[in-house]
Amino acid sequence: MTTHTSFRNRQIHLDFHTSPFIGDVCADFDAEAFADKLVEAHVNSVTVFAKCHHGQCYYPTKTGVQHPALHGRDILGEQLEALKKRGIRCPIYTTIVWEEDVAQKHPEWHQLKKNGSFAVWQMATDRTTEQAGYWKFNDFSNPDYQDYFEAHVRELLENYDVDGLFIDILFFHPEGTWSDSCRKLREELNIWTDNHEAHARIEWEAQRRFMEKFNRITKGIQPNAGLFYNQHNSAFIDHTVGFGSLAKLQSQLEVESLPSGFWGYQHFPRMARQIWTMGKPWLGMTGRFQKQWGDFGGIKPVPALEYECFRAQAMGGGCSVGDQMLPRGILDPAAYRLIGEVYKQVEEAEPFYQDSQPMPDVAILQPGHPSIATGESNLSLEGAVLMCEEAHYDCVVVDDSAELEQFNLLILPDSVIVTEVLKTKLEEYIGKGGRLIATGKSGFSETCEDILADLGRGANGTTPTFPTYWRGRPAIGEEWTDSDRVIYQAGMQYAFDESWEVLVDRVPPYFKRSDYQFCSHFQTPAGPDISDYPAVATNGAVTVFSDPVFKEYRKAGSVFVRKIWEQVMERLIGPPAIGSGMPVSVSVYPMQKGSETIVTLLHYIPVRKAIDIDVIEERQGFTGQVLKLTEPASSIVDWQTGEMLEKISQVEWLLPAKSGRLLLQIKPE
Numbered sequence: 001m002t003t004h005t006s007f008r009n010r011q012i013h014l015d016f017h018t019s020p021f022i023g024d025v026c027a028d029f030d031a032e033a034f035a036d037k038l039v040e041a042h043v044n045s046v047t048v049f050a051k052c053h054h055g056q057c058y059y060p061t062k063t064g065v066q067h068p069a070l071h072g073r074d075i076l077g078e079q080l081e082a083l084k085k086r087g088i089r090c091p092i093y094t095t096i097v098w099e100e101d102v103a104q105k106h107p108e109w110h111q112l113k114k115n116g117s118f119a120v121w122q123m124a125t126d127r128t129t130e131q132a133g134y135w136k137f138n139d140f141s142n143p144d145y146q147d148y149f150e151a152h153v154r155e156l157l158e159n160y161d162v163d164g165l166f167i168d169i170l171f172f173h174p175e176g177t178w179s180d181s182c183r184k185l186r187e188e189l190n191i192w193t194d195n196h197e198a199h200a201r202i203e204w205e206a207q208r209r210f211m212e213k214f215n216r217i218t219k220g221i222q223p224n225a226g227l228f229y230n231q232h233n234s235a236f237i238d239h240t241v242g243f244g245s246l247a248k249l250q251s252q253l254e255v256e257s258l259p260s261g262f263w264g265y266q267h268f269p270r271m272a273r274q275i276w277t278m279g280k281p282w283l284g285m286t287g288r289f290q291k292q293w294g295d296f297g298g299i300k301p302v303p304a305l306e307y308e309c310f311r312a313q314a315m316g317g318g319c320s321v322g323d324q325m326l327p328r329g330i331l332d333p334a335a336y337r338l339i340g341e342v343y344k345q346v347e348e349a350e351p352f353y354q355d356s357q358p359m360p361d362v363a364i365l366q367p368g369h370p371s372i373a374t375g376e377s378n379l380s381l382e383g384a385v386l387m388c389e390e391a392h393y394d395c396v397v398v399d400d401s402a403e404l405e406q407f408n409l410l411i412l413p414d415s416v417i418v419t420e421v422l423k424t425k426l427e428e429y430i431g432k433g434g435r436l437i438a439t440g441k442s443g444f445s446e447t448c449e450d451i452l453a454d455l456g457r458g459a460n461g462t463t464p465t466f467p468t469y470w471r472g473r474p475a476i477g478e479e480w481t482d483s484d485r486v487i488y489q490a491g492m493q494y495a496f497d498e499s500w501e502v503l504v505d506r507v508p509p510y511f512k513r514s515d516y517q518f519c520s521h522f523q524t525p526a527g528p529d530i531s532d533y534p535a536v537a538t539n540g541a542v543t544v545f546s547d548p549v550f551k552e553y554r555k556a557g558s559v560f561v562r563k564i565w566e567q568v569m570e571r572l573i574g575p576p577a578i579g580s581g582m583p584v585s586v587s588v589y590p591m592q593k594g595s596e597t598i599v600t601l602l603h604y605i606p607v608r609k610a611i612d613i614d615v616i617e618e619r620q621g622f623t624g625q626v627l628k629l630t631e632p633a634s635s636i637v638d639w640q641t642g643e644m645l646e647k648i649s650q651v652e653w654l655l656p657a658k659s660g661r662l663l664l665q666i667k668p669e
Contacts, residue, residue, distance in 0.1 A: 007252055007281040008045035008089045009318035009350060010343045012038065013166075014325055015093075015293065016049040018067065020056055022327045025069035029329025035082035037331050041340035042347050045089040047166050047320075048079045050156055053135060055101025059159075063151040065101050075329070080160055091164030091226060092156060096140050096149060098169045103136035109145040111137035111176030114194055119176035137173045141181045141206040150217060157221040164226030164251060165218060170210065171231045172203045182206070200234060200370040204241050207231060211249040226251035234374050235274055237366045238419050239401035244278060253282040254320060259308060260300060260613050261292040265606050266554070268308075270378070270385045272315045274366065274397035276358050284312025287322035288335045291613060294324055299334050303660065304616035305342045307604035310349075310661050314589035314600035316358055319346055345661075352639050352663050356591035356598055360396040361577065362388060363407040365422070367415045367442070376551070380414035380440075383550030391566050392579035392588045400425070408573045409435040412442035414548035418451050426451060435541055435572040437565075440548030441492055455542060456497035460533065466490045468547070469507040469526040470535045470560075476503040476567055484526040485560050491547030493533040504536035504564065506546065536564065543568050578666075580628045585620065598639075601627075601655070601662040619660030627653045632669040639663040 018025055038046060051057045056067040059076035066072070076092070083090040098121075102109060111119040119137040122130050138145060156162060177186070177199055185206060191198045211229055218225050228250050236242040247253060253275055257268040268284060275282050286308040290298030309319040321339050325331060364384045368377040381397065388395040388411075395411075400422035404410060410429065416438075418426065423445060430436060443452045450459055467488045472480025484507050496502070508531050509524035511517050519525065536545050549561050575581075578599055579588035589600040603622060606614035627636070632650035637643070640663055646654040650669070655662065 007318065009313070010043055010346055011045035011047065011283055011318065011320040012043050012339070013047045013093075013254075013285055013320050013322045014049065015052070015322065016058065016325050017052040017054055017294065018056065018327050019054055020068055023069050025067050025327050026058075026073065026075050026329035027069075029075060029078070031078035031082035034079065034329075034331065035086050035088065037336055038083070038088060039086055041336045042343035043088065043339070045091070046079075046083060047093045048076060048083070048090050049093045050076050051094045051099070051152065053095050053098040053100060053169075055099045055103075061152075061155060063148070063155050077160065084161070089163050091166050091228070092160070092162055093166045093168065094152065094156070095168040096170055097138050098135040099138055100136065102138055102145070102148065106138075106145070109138050109142050110179070111139045111173050112179040112182075113173075113175040114178045116178075119173035121173070137176050139176075139179045139181060140170060140210055141185060142179065143181065146210070146213070150214075153214060153217060154221065157218060157225070162222050162225045164228065166228050166230065166254075167214070168230045170207055170229045172199065172206070174199065177202050196373050197370040200236075200374075201241065204246075207246060208249070211246060215249055228252055228254055230254065230256065232374070233271065234368065235366055235397075235399070236368045236370060237399050237416060237422065238369070239399040239421075241370065242368070244274075244399055244401075247278040247280055250280065253278060253280045254285050255282065255317070256285045258285075258287040258289065258292060258322065259606070260287070260290060260304070260615070265614055266382045266386055268311070269389060270381045270397060272312065272317060273360075273364070273385055273395060276316065276360075276396050277398055277402065281318065283318040283320040284308070284315075285320040285322060286312075288338055289322070293322065296324065296326070299332075299338055301615070301617045302338060302341055303604055303619050305338060306345065306619070306660060307602060307616055309342050309346055310600070310602055311587060311589070313346055313349060313353060314587075314591075314602065316353070316356070316591070319343070349663060352598060353591070356593040358394075358396065359590055359592045359597070360394045361408040361573075362393050362395040362411065363402065363404065363409070364388070364395050364397045364411045364413060365416045365442075366397055366399045367413045369415070369417045371417070372415055377415055379554045380548060380550045383552070383554035384411055384413040387550065387553055387562050387565060389587060390562065390584035391569065392576040392582060393569065394577070394588075394590055404429045404434070405432070407434075409437065409569070412436065412438040413550040414440035414442060416442040418443060418445045420445075423451055430455070430542065433541060437543050437545065437568065437572070439545040439550060452542065452544070455539060456499050457544060458495040458497075460493040460495060463491050463493055463506075463508070463533075465508050465512040465524075467523045468509065468531075468535075470564075471505045471507050471530065472564065473503055473505065475501065476536070476564060480504070480560070480564065485558070486523065487535070487547050487549075487552060487558075487561075488523075488556050489548045489552045491535075493531075494537070494544060494546050495533060496537045496544075500537045500539045502534040502537045503543075503568070504534065506531040506533055506535040536568070538568070538571070541572075543572065575628075575630060577630050578627070580630070582625060582627070586622075586625070595668060597666040597668075599664045599666060601664065603660060621657065621659040622655040622662060623657040625655045627655055627664075629653075629666070633666045634669045635667045637665040637667070639665050
């Protein structure tokens, strides 16, 4: 695990988006009590606020507008002094795109839609509730706005000892790339289309230029100040664009992922597993809120925050918990009892993880591409990561810059477009006997060349009628041979030559449902005939799923899809190295630490007890569970108690009667 002296593992991301219409802001603020509360909660880093989304500054400013209730008081300075005295790192938060004071005063700096209207965000932070009061999108590519923002940044750097800057909301509205400055960028790049790819490439280029400029400004004044720019984190298979390419311009990475909000619990794992490869220290940012940012009075249960922090720590990251200080300058006591209880456990476990490294044996190729809607490719990626985690195969998400020969198996989920760089690497990998699973439309170049054609795969478009059905052959298991199982997503029609073995047949429906032709309540049933285009086929090293099974799993949760995929995985590379047969609700996180393997087991179950929120209220137990290995071990020790696990065989060990989290040291034979 990379260590940086300026990086801390137990952070609070402290918002303070406070309206100028509130007249008693920080009336009760006491810097010493504020800092003491954070020390009590085992916090060692706090992102403190210089300017909020309302455009209010919390320090005496000559470049912006100070919150009128402060009457010149320097809240930022008081925070920095008290925190630094206690050895707490304190990067400074500021905002760029959502800044209401500027938006009201300078409409010429707004992001514009193609029709000339202003780009705004009218939804609440849950992205489902339209509400009064919304953020207007300022154009961070506008040179005049950049001058204004530069003066603000210079003011901070020249007046304070800055540990780092957290620059928030560095992105465009999905339709907001038609301002004068964006049109100039479009002209320079010769991009005049109005689609997802045009937006992605314009946004990435504008972000890159902005970040490079403000890196030069910041490092020119305070060379040791860290920099993080909060943006969409859209990642692509092409390593030269998107999230991965921007990582090098940042001191650390922070994965904003409040699972009780619109992100959900499956967002964080797919982000964390691709951040491993970017060479930066990173934080998993969750929140103490029951629902979302700004959820005043919302406190989630302790087991929920444990799970969110423990899994970030288990995957090699630090922890960041989002909070918002109350207007009068008080930290919510209940929130910091919650945070303190969890961060105490995080701190105690830090020696366990020190100097450990990820050890994935499965690589998932990034399905994102500028031409594909990010939401769709993210569903495929989340499905692939989820299936690997539930089956306990340790995986990492990579782009075309990765060295592939280190992995036992590659997964190309649903929509992987093969770049020229990746094509060469895949051909070498397959040529040397590498194992690969390709699903859906994966495996085609940007010019629609099928890189698996030489292996005997022939493409004939997409399925004309769907939902379709799967009927297994005996080779994949007798349990799948006597029932046709539905696949809701449209797939590809692939024919295979005689070198391939068909594992699952596709059975088309009688017809595609329409207003004229329909049957029953939902979809048309399976017809009597098997398609000429199989659902799953293998040549021994390469297995093709003709349907987008990872998106299917993420959207429909069809367990039979995962079970058939698991059987394919075992045929290709055998069972997972650690944790085979454990319940899908147990998360297994192995890391290499010297000659030992350390393993974190987490057992928490999110429950959909609210309409759109998963809640974790209880820790689940390990009693009676058996940890299986593929390689013998001399002993397995419970790191927290020092006790050895009971040995059943050289590769099977009985887990102790504990719940929530287990930290295990596996000593080689």
